[in-house]
Amino acid sequence: MLEKQPYLGGRVGAWPDRLRDGSDVTMSRGFHAFFKQYYNLRHLLARTDPALERLTPVGDYPLIDGQGRADSFRGLPRRPPWNALGFAWRSPxxxxxxxxxxxxxxxxxxxxxxxxxxxxxxxxxxxxxxxxxxxxxxxxxxxxxxxxxxxxxxxxxxxxxxxxxxxxxxxxxxxSEGLLFDVPTDTFAASLWDPLDSYLTDLGVKLRTGTSVDGIEPGGDLRYRVHTGDGPLDADAIVLATDSAGLREIASASPDLGDPAWRDQLARMRSAPPFVVHRLWLDRPLALHRAPFLGTSGWGPLDNISILDRYESEALHWALEHRGSVVELHAYAAPIDDQPDQAAVSDELVQQLYKIYPEAAAAQVVDSRTLLRQDCPLFAPGGFADRPTVTTPDDGIVLAGDGIRIDLPVALMERAATTGLHAANVLLARFGLQGHDLFTVPNxxxxxxxxxxxxxxxxxxxxx
Structure with missing residues (x-):
């Protein structure tokens, strides 16, 4: 398995960092919700955590708008359509x-x-x-x-x-699972990917992180030769599980892969606007009644606030040691064209935090990190018919990821997991081997x- 980054997990990956005060911490690209309806992803995680003990439920997912109106998903009926009607009836x-x-x-x-x-x-x-x-x-x-x-x-x-x-x-x-969700009890690395790394290694899988794919061509000792920064690698079959930009780059560098129409289709894949994650390590805690996760609308570029020390073990240990808190601010589809825009958005995120949680304004920032990324797929109007599917013109090459089409009711991380399992099934069938069951909500x-x-x-x- 080849991974371009020096860590596993892709957009849910995590890597070590060190703060100005000498604290060793783990940074990531931000909060992810593991919904109960993510059946295939949860079954995958259960291979190293059968009872999913490394996930913990978040009691509510409150929303607040710029006028102070708030919604909540706690206590809603579970049976459709009464869950949706109950949410609307209760909403201000x-x-x-x-x-x-x-x-x-x-x-x-x-x-x-x-x-x-x-x-x-x-x-x-x-x-x-x-x-x-x-x-x-x-x-x-x-x-x-x-x-x-x-x-x-x-x-x-x-x-x-x-x-x-x-x-x-x-x-x-x-x-009937609704919009309440689980989150990892520790960093993504500790809760998800380190155990999966050990699991795969024990099965004989060779994981090569920090290794980019520079192109693929038919031939070599097996069916395909994969050119990497560490030299060539030969393979019988390949799953390309990359972001949209990575898939475009690999296809462009592999002129003998698939056919021209397929490569042109990949070249048309679009990425969503950039997003910003701004994490703060503060020298005092936020009020105890604050929710671990808050969705926002009408607060400038701010889309949500996460208080990591309410659910993540590493952040909790840092907060207890420093009598502080670890807070994360997200801006999705951020209006950013250059570096000054990024700084302005980060500053605005902090100002909106102070308005929503005023006690944060009294805290000193021990350290902060800002991430700007633009590698998520864009599901624009009219794009579904042109979305690439798991299968390709080459029966030894399959695709996976949240930007890949599969005609099942799945989205985001669950779509990535589901297309990955389906990709494995397609290849396993070529070798006469049984594949994996796929589960979704009813269609x-x-x-x-x-x-x-x-x-x-x-x-x-x-x-x-």
């Missing part, structure tokens, strides 16, 4: 009049998702265009849907409405009256 951004003004016909695709039909119906629309058609109230849109849209590293106008509908299906009408809404209504509406539309 929904009024009875808003409910009455909703356009039920326009909202039907949200309630009756089927992959891949939902992409055929909605992919050409932007998420905000769908919400306009539904007459979704502006306040609720900003507090709920915009928070989730930006978790795809895109503004609502740049995100496919189909992707938004699938997200709504995964977390509400397609499952349709679980509330049958809505399904019947959608079928009748579709029949009437066909007749007209």
């Amino acid at each position: 951004t929904f009024a009875l009049g808003d409910m009455l003004r909703l356009n039920p016909r326009a909202a039907m695709p949200l309630a009756t998702v089927q992959v891949s039909q939902v992409y055929e119906r909605l992919d050409d629309l932007a998420a905000d265009e769908l919400l306009d058609a539904i007459n979704f109230p502006a306040a609720a849109r900003h507090l709920a849907f915009e928070v989730f849209s930006r978790s795809f590293f895109a503004r609502p106008g740049d995100l496919s409405a189909a992707e938004l509908a699938v997200m709504f299906h995964i977390y509400f009408l397609g499952s 349709h809404g679980r509330f049958q009256p809505l399904q019947r209504l959608a079928r009748r509406s579709g029949s009437r539309a066909d007749r007209s």
Whole structure:
């Protein structure tokens, strides 16, 4: 297994760092939520942690907008559609009049998702265009849907409405697990990747970190020759599990791989806007009632605040030793073109933190780290049909990752895990070996009256 970075985990990786005060810490690219619906990812992690004891639940996922209105996912009904209705009924951004003004016909695709039909119906629309058609109230849109849209590293106008509908299906009408989630009990390295490294090594896998792939060509002692910074490597079959830019670069450097149409398809893959992670080590704790994770909307570029010492062992030890706290601020789809923009966004994130959690303004910053990255896939309107699939024109080459198409209701880390398992299954079948079972939420809404209504509406539309 070849990994370009000196650490495992990709966008969920972690690496050692040292603060000005001499503290050894582990840095990462920021908070990730391990939702209960991430069945395939969780089964993968269970290979080294059968009871998933290295994950711990977060009790709530509160949201707050610029006017101070707050939503919560704690205590919602678990059965669809009462979970979604309960959230709307309890939200301060929904009024009875808003409910009455909703356009039920326009909202039907949200309630009756089927992959891949939902992409055929909605992919050409932007998420905000769908919400306009539904007459979704502006306040609720900003507090709920915009928070989730930006978790795809895109503004609502740049995100496919189909992707938004699938997200709504995964977390509400397609499952009873809801939007509460687990997080690792320690750093990503300690909780996830160090155990997996040992597990794979014990199986005889050779892991080569800090090794880039410079190109692939047919031939060599086996079927393919992979050119790396450490010399050539021959292989019978290959899984390319990279970000969009990495996949484009490898395809461009491998003119004999696949066919021209496929390489052109990869060249059209787009990356989402940049995002910023700004982590602070403070010399005093935040108020005890602060949530470990807070989603925000209407607070400038700030999209969420994480208090790492509330759930991560390493951060907790640092906070106890220094009587402080470790806080992380995220800005997704950040308005950044150059280095001064990055500094301005980081400063603005801190100012918004002080407004939301005023006690943070009294703390001294022991140290800080700012990361700017732009390597997430963009799920733009109209892009689904051109999204590359796991299989390729070459039956020995398969793709995996969260930017790769698979016609199942999965997203983000779970899509990466699911396409990875499917890629393995495709290759294993070539060698006559049994593959892995894949699990997802149902591929349709679980509330049958809505399904019947959608079928009748579709029949009437066909007749007209």
